[in-house]
Amino acid sequence: MVLKKEEIISDLLTRGVADFIDPDGVFRRKLEQKIEGKYPKDIIIKFGIDPTRPDIHLGHAVVFRKLRQFQDIGCKVVFLIGDFTAQIGDPTGKSKARPEVSIAEVHENLNTYLTQVGKVLKLEENLYDWAPNSAWYISVTDYGQGTMAEKTGQWLEDRKRIINRDSHKRVWTVTLFNLMYTLRTITHARLIERDLFQDRLKAGEELYMHEMLYPVLQGVDSAMIYHIFGGCDLEIGGSDQKFNMLMGRDVMKHQPEPQEPQAVLTTKILAGTDGKEKMSKSLGNYISITDAPNDMYGKVMSIPDTSLVNYFELCTYTPAEEIKAIEAGLAAGKLHPKDTKMRLAREITAIYHGEKAAAGAEEAFSATFARGEVPPDLQAVAVSKESLLADILLREKLVKSKAEYRRLVEQGAIKNVQSGKRIDDPAHKITEAAVYRIGSNRFIKVEPQ
RNA sequence: GCGCAGGUGGUAGAGCGGUCAAUUACAACAGACUGUAAAUCUGUCGCCCAUUGGGCUACGGGGGUUCGAAUCCCUCCCUGCGCACCA
16 A cells, blocks of 8 residues: 555644644655655654653553654654653642652653553664653752762763764753753743643632743753754644643744754544543543453443544544545444444454454454353353352452442342353352353353362 | 631532431442443442341541530641741
């Protein structure tokens, strides 16, 4: 499948994209040249991540898949790890006295990150790199003596060998002088125009200086990446990051040696499995990209029909044309939502676990829910003869308490799959090998010894 | 430091001496219905034992008043707001 240059670029810049800010089409032209093989440098795509241990879900993956698309045409992704800003940036009153994140932990968390993200991104040296922002902020902090400084220093040494450019010899650290130089080009009005700040002010809430500075620091990160990697052509993030990323443009323009400001791309929001809120861990409506195939498939199937198109656009590689056809088909009643959703679930599962596992998950799902059968991979549990079913379920953590078990029995939620009979006696004893189903998706296979 | 307002179950948020294991909403779970869902309807929703019923632990921590406290008092801790101190 050979796509035309225009099609590739169009897909890059519109699919799943909420905003793309590229005045005068500077970045777009770079892309065109890159595809034609005429762009001599790396195109650097910046992406900021938290130094905390991640659990990446499909919502985050939208951004990663976008990054991957850029890698596919030869752009280089740089992870900016906000290990320094994370320690000062959070709004006051939430979690104060943040612990220092050592570079060793940053490393470790980065690795956890990469093992997950590696399912989507390419991690070859020419297409990927990373940088902790403590590397250039340590000079204005009190971490000068700590492990972080030493280790970040090591990071810098490593970089010097890898990136053999002149530019990075100039600014390795941000000094208060540098920072003030930058700050005198940014106005109060520019900063407080941000919605978040406006809302706070209107609500009569406090707004602290460090919070106002945060966007500036994020901009400085861009400038530093420019120095170190010889460019910072585009920053990608969720739409909540739009303001911060735009600030990067201002900062870059006003460096002592003005830089070409980065373009900014924000991705659309992926709805959670409840179809109401955005996907987020704290709301519990997320699908982790490390979920087992069966879970992942099942969770996708549990999204409401109304989210189908949203998911196709943001979570699959299905061509835009086809998605349009699907949307039309669903609206006209020609496509069955269930079949469509099964296709979606299968495609998504295949991305993270491979085609084979996805097919397996589909079969397991059909068996369990559509045909009411037992999942094929159910493991048998050894129990002693005459055990109370209640005790076994409790032991296997299929019920939280005996009281819950009782309620389930009363409600007719537990049945013996072979005989099809409901368990109506709370004191039910296990006398022979059997499979029990509790509710719609809890199963246990028991074998009395 | 002083003053004010608060801290209740997964969350929000009632209750302000007994009828409180705690109204209600959301979430969750089960049943019915379906296309897996969603929506809708019904039921459940601290733990332990029991057939009706009983016991235990819970309303920030500790102590007290009372026959009896989530509810009153003391104290400590925490959060928000105002003021002061410092600068």
